[in-house]
Amino acid sequence: MGLTADPDDRSSSPDVAPCFQEVLTQRLSRRGLLKLIAAGGLMACVPRQPLHGAEAQSPAPELDFAEIPHGRDDTVHVPSGHEVQVLLRWGDPLFADMPDFDPLAQDAAGQRRRFGYNNDFVAFMPFRDGVDQDARGLLVVNHESTQAPLMFPGSPSPLRLTRPQCDVEIAAHGVSVVEVRHRQGQWRVQLDSSHNRRVTPETPARLSGPAAGHPRLRTSYSSDGVRSLGTYGNCAGGVTPWGTVLTAEENVQFYFTGDPRRGPEAENYRRFGRYGWGMFAWGRHYPRWNLEQEPREPLHTGWIVEIDPYDAEFVPRKRTALGRFKHEGCSVHLNSDGRVVAYMGDDQRFEYIYRFLSAGRFDPHDRAGNLSLLDEGELSVADFRADGTVVWHALTFGHGPLTPRNGFHSQADVVLDARRAADLMGATRMDRPEEVEVNPLSGEVFVMLTKNQKRASTDTDAVNPRGPNRFGHVLTLVPPGGDHAMPEYRWELFLLAGDPQQRGHGAVYHPDISRHGWFLAPDNCAFDRHGRLWITTDGNDAAGIADGIWACETSGARRALTRHFLRAPLGAEPSGPCFTPGDTTLFCAIQHPGEGSTFDHPSTRWPDFDQRMPPRPALVAVTRSDGGNIGG
Ligand code: FEO
Ligand code: CA
Ligand code: CA
Numbered sequence: 053m054g055l056t057a058d059p060d061d062r063s064s065s066p067d068v069a070p071c072f073q074e075v076l077t078q079r080l081s082r083r084g085l086l087k088l089i090a091a092g093g094l095m096a097c098v099p100r101q102p103l104h105g106a107e108a109q110s111p112a113p114e115l116d117f118a119e120i121p122h123g124r125d126d127t128v129h130v131p132s133g134h135e136v137q138v139l140l141r142w143g144d145p146l147f148a149d150m151p152d153f154d155p156l157a158q159d160a161a162g163q164r165r166r167f168g169y170n171n172d173f174v175a176f177m178p179f180r181d182g183v184d185q186d187a188r189g190l191l192v193v194n195h196e197s198t199q200a201p202l203m204f205p206g207s208p209s210p211l212r213l214t215r216p217q218c219d220v221e222i223a224a225h226g227v228s229v230v231e232v233r234h235r236q237g238q239w240r241v242q243l244d245s246s247h248n249r250r251v252t253p254e255t256p257a258r259l260s261g262p263a264a265g266h267p268r269l270r271t272s273y274s275s276d277g278v279r280s281l282g283t284y285g286n287c288a289g290g291v292t293p294w295g296t297v298l299t300a301e302e303n304v305q306f307y308f309t310g311d312p313r314r315g316p317e318a319e320n321y322r323r324f325g326r327y328g329w330g331m332f333a334w335g336r337h338y339p340r341w342n343l344e345q346e347p348r349e350p351l352h353t354g355w356i357v358e359i360d361p362y363d364a365e366f367v368p369r370k371r372t373a374l375g376r377f378k379h380e381g382c383s384v385h386l387n388s389d390g391r392v393v394a395y396m397g398d399d400q401r402f403e404y405i406y407r408f409l410s411a412g413r414f415d416p417h418d419r420a421g422n423l424s425l426l427d428e429g430e431l432s433v434a435d436f437r438a439d440g441t442v443v444w445h446a447l448t449f450g451h452g453p454l455t456p457r458n459g460f461h462s463q464a465d466v467v468l469d470a471r472r473a474a475d476l477m478g479a480t481r482m483d484r485p486e487e488v489e490v491n492p493l494s495g496e497v498f499v500m501l502t503k504n505q506k507r508a509s510t511d512t513d514a515v516n517p518r519g520p521n522r523f524g525h526v527l528t529l530v531p532p533g534g535d536h537a538m539p540e541y542r543w544e545l546f547l548l549a550g551d552p553q554q555r556g557h558g559a560v561y562h563p564d565i566s567r568h569g570w571f572l573a574p575d576n577c578a579f580d581r582h583g584r585l586w587i588t589t590d591g592n593d594a595a596g597i598a599d600g601i602w603a604c605e606t607s608g609a610r611r612a613l614t615r616h617f618l619r620a621p622l623g624a625e626p627s628g629p630c631f632t633p634g635d636t637t638l639f640c641a642i643q644h645p646g647e648g649s650t651f652d653h654p655s656t657r658w659p660d661f662d663q664r665m666p667p668r669p670a671l672v673a674v675t676r677s678d679g680g681n682i683g684g
Contacts, residue, residue: 111608112582116684119615121568122597126656128642129619133677138659139239140167141670146230146250148243155666156205160219164250168195169203169224170669171641173289173381174628175297177361186632187234190247190361192297193671194286198224199644202666207650213333222334225284226252227299229361239673249364253282256367257357261427262463263372271349280370283357288381288487288576288628293414294422296360300379302399303328304353309335310343317348323471325400351468356382358426371426374408375470385490385536390414392425393536395497397485401504404479405434405488407444409537431467433479438514442529442543445477452477483507483521487576491606493583497529498546500574503591515543518558523550523572547612549574551595562613569614571602578629580683583607590625599625601640603683618674621658623647635681638674645669
């Protein structure tokens with residue numbers, strides 16, 4: 053690997069950046085795969101033959117659902133022949149001894165035993181006995197954030213919460229683990245399951261990997277720099293081959309009161325970003341979240357956290373080897389040599405895409421041993437070139453500029469200051485990397501870049517070809533020979549989001565796209581077992597349509613032909629799409645319904661439509677009426 057030989061080769065250089073049309077031509081016609089059509093403003097790439105990553109697989113079965121139209125109302129829409137069940141709502145009990153939720157009588161003790169707020173990532177974990185894998189398992193769900201004005205009567209500002217309200221809000225963050233079963237056509241929560249638990253910002257946790265025990269991590273609570281507490285700001289995540297769940301800490305700066313420009317970590321916090329500090333009242337009530345009293349506490353957050361859903365006693369582990377930044381998610385892939393690869397996006401404008409490659413190898417007979425695989429390995433960051441290569445630069449102490457001269461004294465410093473290390477290694481500044489997922493059949497890596505309105509037209513590059521990028525795009529990475537340990541891959545643009553009828557959007561899709569097949573702001577994604585891609589959005593309101601899910605094949609002549617599958621209710625973002633192993637159920641988190649309105653005057657009362665109930669974030673299960681596979 054090593055430093056980029058020629059800095060001018062960096063695709064982020066505005067001087068060498070071609071316009072996006074040239075880029076597409078460079079990137080696609082090179083293989084005779086591109087035909088650009090200009091018809092009524094529609095520009096579309098025509099992948100008439102399978103692209104690189106799809107060559108090894110036979111085309112997946114065609115998606116068989118009848119596409120739904122764009123729209124905007126306060127229900128969840130899916131194609132005819134499908135059913136939507138609201139399975140778990142904010143406040144729903146996770147234990148049999150809990151009464152029904154009453155939004156007028158909330159307390160923290162109760163919230164710690166109920167489903168949390170703003171569900172985001174969803175993992176369905178079948179039981180390891182292999183029985184009824186599509187009908188029983190554990191759901192692991194992130195609760196990314198809270199919205200005080202929608203949670204409490206009187207619609208308080210998040211900064212003015214009383215301490216009891218603040219405690220409810222803290223308890224509504226974190227993760228839920230809950231057993232569910234499918235019987236007689238319905239999913240049911242097993243309230244008597246010993247697996248059910250909440251992980252909150254107050255659950256004991258531990259740091260592991262190269263930063264664990266470092267003096268920079270010592271706080272009043274953590275005199276050893278190893279003990280830690282809980283998790284919050286959990287956006288997306290991932291599942292490991294050994295059956296644990298990874299939850300990603302993203303916008304953790306929201307929770308800290310005080311001035312991040314002062315104190316021993318001011319430089320770290322500057323690079324972590326000035327945006328959004330102190331948006332919650334937690335620091336008013338607790339020293340832990342007050343920078344004046346605990347200036348190093350933010351370093352305990354911004355990690356990938358591993359949870360064993362099958363073991364309620366398992367202490368969550370913050371895997372510092374995977375770096376500290378605003379983690380969107382963490383997609384884990386088992387490489388052909390047994391090493392484990394994790395792909396991660398850092399979701400902020402102009403931030404980076406990272407890869408972790410484990411030093412050890414997965415052993416299917418040694419689960420306990422596998423639990424340390426994410427503690428040792430090579431973290432690297434992506435540097436995209438206009439010629440279609442992407443180079444992974446190792447973020448390794450002593451390598452290139454990552455030395456004491458630049459303030460790095462150990463690998464602990466490198467992972468704690470991962471963004472700064474990546475800057476020095478010449479990483480490519482991306483348009484907000486959200487979820488990164490590996491196609492389980494082809495090994496092709498898909499990256500959702502949600503948007504970046506701050507990218508100037510003079511600051512585009514081959515891989516971020518629009519400035520401003522108002523609508524986002526999808527990118528793929530192809531490891532040579534399917535080897536995810538290689539230092540260089542190839543990359544492709546998969547689609548450029550936007551409305552293809554609007555010439556100014558510069559959208560690029562498959563030419564056969566319908567008028568409902570386009571979207572803005574790709575965010576999460578999932579693959580079904582046929583390697584078909586299901587994309588969720590968070591930002592369609594800019595076009596006056598609801599956010600939703602779009603699905604497409606990733607191989608064959610219909611590669612990238614996106615079709616509208618699900619529409620979320622007013623103000624909501626669908627997230628965490630997740631299939632059961634046989635694709636008979638698609639779970640989807642409906643996050644922040646009624647966003648922007650208040651408890652007292654909600655814009656919707658989805659999903660209860662009960663005058664006593666505010667809108668509630670909720671997890672829905674989509675099935676086919678005939679019991680068949682989603683997508684066919
Ligand atoms: Fe939590 Fe990047 O969305
Ligand atoms: Ca997200
Ligand atoms: Ca988002």
